[in-house]
Amino acid sequence: MPGEDWEDFGFEGIGTQWEISTPFPLAQSVRARLLNRVEEFDAAWSRFRADSRVSIMAREPGRFGFPDEAGRLGPLYRTLYGLTDGAMTPLIGASLERLGYDAGYSLKPSGSPLPAPPWDEVLKWDGTIITTTLPVVLDIGAAGKGLLVDLLADELEAEGIDSFVIDGSGDLLARGPQSTQVALEHPYNPGQAIGIVPLAGRALCASASNRRAWGDGWHHVLDGTTGQPVRTAVATWALADTAMLADALATALFFVPGARLEQAFDFSWLTVFSDGSAAHSAEFEGTLFT
């Protein structure tokens, strides 16, 4: 898509639409390799399949081995858990399920929001090994899609492909010399954009609180310390070197001001609030329509 005659490979994975654009068509063997990687990821991390590692953890405590990517994910979640005073946690799942965001997708709240259990009481995340003291519902939704974008990039690079754009339904990663013009989707009107950002050699991810909303004002972004939804920011974007980081930080912007996150991470950010105002770091200067 960035070049006039680039080729797109589209497929469905982890419940969403993907598109990988390259200067040349991807060989059948490469496509198969990518799809296989998506399946492996889903088999480990999906809350929505009974045979996943995560689903087994939800039934009984114990010591669980996860794929290699767990080694990237754990430290990032741990850092953000600290920076957000526990608001951003992979243990939010129990609260989400109680609010109706369950595997059966009942959308019917079955009780008051449950605060997430303190990390250190129930979870030890050591590299690729996760040990739990209680059945826990692990939800890596805040960084999972970005992580899979990075993992697919690894597969492409292992095949010697170094120019591409991966689009996981709006979470983007570009590698190679080309620059791609990316519209920032209007939080309340998917037919409109609020700005344009050039993307080259990095990842751009977004998070919004108005999608996937249900019930009496519950939004899908929950504060782990109270179990209550977060309401101030309505849409966020983060530019970073990896999609996992950009994805996680786009969510973290709902809990922590961008300026504070900037002290801990090398990234650029944009936050749009419910009154239509915006705050952003220097790189987003001049990208918004006013």
Added chain:
Amino acid sequence: MRPSVRKSVFAGIAGLSLAGTVAGCAPSATESTPAAPAGSAAATSAATPSAGSSSLAGSGATYKDGTYSADGNYVSPNGTETVGVQLTLAGGTVTAVDITQHPSNPNTRKFQGEFAGGIASQIVGKNIDELNVSKVAGSSLTSGGFNQAVEQIKSEAQ
């Protein structure tokens, strides 16, 4: 270059502004509720609607005037979700589109009102189809569900 999914949605309803208005209706089984054709001035079709039936631009098929609603499903990373679509047809033209996220969410509506009111002096939206961009970064997941609902309405309105 193949247009993105998102683009094709808007191409499919060219001329409409797809305001993400959240109508307050509760989730309902996919039912069509033809209403009396409102004398909406928004209908721009030159054709005079006769007997409440005329052709929807570009399709060649004929559709009865009225307000139609249908639900479509789409799959998000967290499972299957439903989006409600309500179209008003008058004189063969779509005169109104409402998107409903199910179940209806009073808080979302409030934000939308606030956003629409506050955006003018600050951030301004521009139609993506009119911009020279290759990609869209955002978190909307509704395109598939929207298309599905429109197809259902088209079949019911004939």
